Amino acid sequence: MNDKTMSDSIMPENKMDDLQFRRSIYADPTSLDKDIIAAQKADPAKKQLAQELSRLDEKLKQAMKVPVPDDLCNRLLLRQTLASHQQEKRKTRIHLALAASVAIVAGVVVNYLQFSSSYTNLGDYALAHVYHEQNYFSNDDNTRVSLTSLNKKMTAFNGNFSESMGELIFADYCRFDGMKSLHLVFQGLTDTVTVFVVPKKEHLAFTDKFSDKKLQGESLSFKHANILVVADKNESLSQWQSTINDNITWSI
Amino acid sequence: MATKQVRYEALVKALHGDLYRYGYWLTHDKQVAEDLVQETFLRAWRALDSLKDEKAAKSWLITILRRENARRFERKRFDMSEYEEASIMDTQSTSTEQEIENDWLRDKIAKLPPEYSEPLVLQVLGGYSGEDIASMLNLNKNTVMTRLFRARNQLKDALEKEPENMRLIHE
Numbered sequence: 001m002n003d004k005t006m007s008d009s010i011m012p013e014n015k016m017d018d019l020q021f022r023r024s025i026y027a028d029p030t031s032l033d034k035d036i037i038a039a040q041k042a043d044p045a046k047k048q049l050a051q052e053l054s055r056l057d058e059k060l061k062q063a064m065k066v067p068v069p070d071d072l073c074n075r076l077l078l079r080q081t082l083a084s085h086q087q088e089k090r091k092t093r094i095h096l097a098l099a100a101s102v103a104i105v106a107g108v109v110v111n112y113l114q115f116s117s118s119y120t121n122l123g124d125y126a127l128a129h130v131y132h133e134q135n136y137f138s139n140d141d142n143t144r145v146s147l148t149s150l151n152k153k154m155t156a157f158n159g160n161f162s163e164s165m166g167e168l169i170f171a172d173y174c175r176f177d178g179m180k181s182l183h184l185v186f187q188g189l190t191d192t193v194t195v196f197v198v199p200k201k202e203h204l205a206f207t208d209k210f211s212d213k214k215l216q217g218e219s220l221s222f223k224h225a226n227i228l229v230v231a232d233k234n235e236s237l238s239q240w241q242s243t244i245n246d247n248i249t250w251s252i
Numbered sequence: 253m254a255t256k257q258v259r260y261e262a263l264v265k266a267l268h269g270d271l272y273r274y275g276y277w278l279t280h281d282k283q284v285a286e287d288l289v290q291e292t293f294l295r296a297w298r299a300l301d302s303l304k305d306e307k308a309a310k311s312w313l314i315t316i317l318r319r320e321n322a323r324r325f326e327r328k329r330f331d332m333s334e335y336e337e338a339s340i341m342d343t344q345s346t347s348t349e350q351e352i353e354n355d356w357l358r359d360k361i362a363k364l365p366p367e368y369s370e371p372l373v374l375q376v377l378g379g380y381s382g383e384d385i386a387s388m389l390n391l392n393k394n395t396v397m398t399r400l401f402r403a404r405n406q407l408k409d410a411l412e413k414e415p416e417n418m419r420l421i422h423e
Contacts, residue, residue, distance in 0.1 A: 023398075
């Protein structure tokens with residue numbers, strides 16, 4: 001505190017003395033304190049000091065307003081945009097990774113559902129398979145498959161039929177519960193007769209006879225394959241079985 | 253996301269100048285001031301959700317900037333109070349009278365002890381009250397008012413010692 005400016009005049013107690021006024025007005029020239037305002041009104045010298053300091057403040061304000069670099073604003077915005085773009089990219093990568101994981105899991109699940117057996121035995125699967133494809137074949141189909149081409153397909157199972165076993169409408173490989181099998185469709189008495197040549201695998205239990213309300217089926221077990229015959233109830237399955245049994249030869 | 257971006261842009265546009273100037277008076281270095289402002293706004297972006305009251309934005313940013321400045325001293329422990337006067341402002345060979353005045357005053361403000369100049373800048377440039385400054389600088393109000401008094405006292409003394417500048421206050 002600077003004592004030299006201390007006023008000599010003694011002010012009444014409730015009025016602001018010079019020192020107090022000086023301290024206040026120097027600390028805040030724009031003060032709206034009512035005592036300060038009142039003191040200025042009462043004393044022209046105080047008012048002049050206040051105005052002087054206000055002018056000084058105005059000058060100070062001008063001086064403090066150093067020029068701001070023109071492009072600072074843009075640089076700030078750009079830097080933030082770049083920074084959050086990096087963040088976005090990181091997020092995108094995470095999202096991509098998540099999406100990939102989900103896709104992989106989905107793929108595995110679909111694969112599992114598609115190729116895992118929901119059937120526990122040969123008969124159930126054979127019936128389901130026949131029902132699934134029953135609309136593709138009709139007993140009146142005129143297409144015929146020759147014994148030669150049938151035997152060509154049978155080589156995959158190391159088997160061979162010596163004679164034709166009937167009117168063969170269709171013969172091709174198919175997936176029999178995930179196993180590559182041969183699917184034969186013969187003309188039957190009233191409806192098609194389906195014969196499956198299925199490699200021996202343990203995940204489907206062997207069932208020698210099976211049926212439901214409409215279809216019946218029988219399985220023959222050979223060394224390397226099972227042969228299933230599925231037909232409607234008018235068909236004699238045992239006759240089919242013995243024909244197959246008589247005709248087939250296995251090369252190993 | 254979009255609203256955050258909009259808020260941020262508004263903050264930058266409205267306050268980068270004040271903040272830069274505040275940083276300048278804190279550091280007396282244009283480049284350092286700019287770096288501080290960059291750091292401050294980057295931190296502000298990350299913490300933008302914590303800013304609830306837009307009216308408090310400026311003092312919030314100033315607080316961040318002061319903290320960044322303190323961090324700068326932690327990083328490199330050299331004394332920044334000794335600066336070359338030439339680095340304060342560019343010497344302007346072709347200056348208007350107003351600019352000469354400003355330069356002269358800037359020099360005087362820069363020569364104030366930092367504990368005096370900081371509240372003065374906050375008051376004059378920032379328009380903050382004694383209470384605001386006290387809470388921003390973690391001081392009590394009386395201390396702030398005393399420092400403001402001393403700051404102006406010193407500036408006025410300096411002006412009076414150089415009669416050719418008396419017109420600054422008496423014109």
